[in-house]
Amino acid sequence: MEHQSARASCFAKPIQTATVWITLVVFIPGLAMAVDSDQVFRAGAFAIDITPETFPVSSSGSMTHRIATRAHDPLHARCLVLDDGQTSIALVTCDSCMIPREIYDAAKRRASETTGIATDHILCSATHTHTAVSVAPTFQSLVEEDYLPFLTERIAEGIRQAHSQLEPARIGWAIGNNPNQVFNRRWFLRPEVEINDPFDSGTDRVRMNPGPNSRSLLQPAGPVDPEVPVLAVQALDGRPIAMWANYSLHYVGGVPPESLSADYFGEFARQFTKMILATHSKPPFVAAMTNGTSGDINNINFFEGRTSQPPFEQIRLVANDVAASAAVAYQRVQFENWVPLEMRETEIELGVRRPNASEIARAKQLIAESGPGPWKDRRLIYAGETLDLAQYPSSVKVKLQAIRIGGLAIVSSPCETFVETGLAIKKSSPFKPTFTIELANGYNGYLPTPEQHALGGYETWRAKSSYLSVDAEPKIRETLLQLLDELNEPRPESTATP
Structure with missing residues (x-):
């Protein structure tokens, strides 16, 4: 059910406290004990x-x-x-x-x-x-x-x-x-199954979120x-x-x-x-x-x-x-x-994995061929990410x-x-x-x-x-x-x- 809760409308001031030395007696049902305060x-x-x-x-x-x-x-x-x-x-x-x-x-x-x-x-x-x-x-x-x-x-x-x-x-x-x-959502697949990546590198050995109970699954x-x-x-x-x-x-x-x-x-x-x-x-x-x-x-x-x-x-x-x-x-x-x-x-x-010159050139070419985003194709999405990362420190x-x-x-x-x-x-x-x-x-x-x-x-x-x-x-x-x-x-x- 849709809910729109009320927000706090006032800003409470913090309670100021001072350390004192007393003996505090705590009463809990069935239990009483003295605590050095x-x-x-x-x-x-x-x-x-x-x-x-x-x-x-x-x-x-x-x-x-x-x-x-x-x-x-x-x-x-x-x-x-x-x-x-x-x-x-x-x-x-x-x-x-x-x-x-x-x-x-x-x-x-x-x-x-x-x-x-x-x-x-x-x-x-x-x-x-x-x-x-x-x-x-x-x-x-x-x-x-x-x-x-x-x-x-x-x-x-x-x-x-x-x-x-x-x-x-x-x-x-x-x-x-x-x-x-x-x-675990990262899985090894059977050797005959191709695993693609948005950079066309062909080096991935696992896939995130493969089909559940698929015949291609081997192990997490x-x-x-x-x-x-x-x-x-x-x-x-x-x-x-x-x-x-x-x-x-x-x-x-x-x-x-x-x-x-x-x-x-x-x-x-x-x-x-x-x-x-x-x-x-x-x-x-x-x-x-x-x-x-x-x-x-x-x-x-x-x-x-x-x-x-x-x-x-x-x-x-x-x-x-x-x-x-x-x-x-x-x-x-x-x-x-x-x-x-x-x-x-x-x-x-910590170091940053910035793209090299050839990776930047590939990304620019992909985007030039497709036109400005937004994009749905993963290769284009990650091309955009590559250009963003090129500006990172x-x-x-x-x-x-x-x-x-x-x-x-x-x-x-x-x-x-x-x-x-x-x-x-x-x-x-x-x-x-x-x-x-x-x-x-x-x-x-x-x-x-x-x-x-x-x-x-x-x-x-x-x-x-x-x-x-x-x-x-x-x-x-x-x-x-x-x-x-x-x-x-x-x-x-x-x-x-x-």
Whole structure:
């Protein structure tokens, strides 16, 4: 059903707090305990509407320009602020396909000015719904320029609202599992099957999204990650405040082209809230699904195929199934009264795969023969991308972050990261559990491993959606593991005095 939600109309000032030394007695049904309040953990959450105020708008997620005339369901920026008494951090996930770094940086600066949270202690990410407003230049989609100031301010305001609702809280986490909805979309095919690419190079060895249950299929070119990590916070009386989940699933789809939708990410939040009976919590409970490492993962069962569903039905089915897995994990969360928070941020420089002179000449010839776009032919679309990439710098700087929440760790990158990278980080991390959030703090395209680069396929084809150098993945993975090692070092003793 079409929904137009109300937007927050006022801007709450942040609550000013002072550290005091008292003994806080917490009464929970059937349990009473004394807590030394020099270590008070606080949390606040807020989901702010980022649905555009006017239509039509440019919609992302396609190789051709697409116009949306309505919103089937609201888009949100879901915000969570955590404070351990020494360190404050903010987590934000936005219903968007991808968001450029400039927007995030501006929103962080505005939020920091009013909350005091350092900009390098704010993690912002996109869910990767393919039916949101276009805010990043990819393929032939046109950026909705008028929406950018609105999105920037809403992200900042969402963080401010979450910060204003900070209250004493308990926090915990658990790991769920759902292998039913994730499938590697890159496949080896039988030797006699020709695999084409838009550059006519003939070097690809895998195909993205081949026909389900086709006789040409051999085996997937990579694994999947079925984990559903759950991070939860609740008030001292047990009232749920927020839950942040993570799943390595690209998106679901099945949305009419004229509609905006938060895809399964938004439906997951609604379903989970109902499952834990938090629909009427005050302040409103905030559930969020962040995207893990899903650059080569989608929801199509290539082994067996699946029944075609009407619009939005597959979204509902997937969201309900994953929400149920998260709800099971949620029941196993062991809440703690206080845990330490730490966060690291760094910036590294990565090479860009720019086209050479002969590739540029080929692209110009193709476009000259066909005429100006927009184009539907892949060879022409990627010819346009080649000319765009010729204007790129030889290197770009990317922002990487790692967070420690007690014994839990989170890392992030601004890429559509392959599942192998996420699994490798989880395996090598000194923190158990660790999970990853992709498309965070900017957008720098796909991040195949060097081994996947050698196999070719859509995710490696040079474009604004895939341009980092082949060695980018090892550098990002190594840097994130270094940040995790830093977080694993003993925390300095507090110098606070009563």
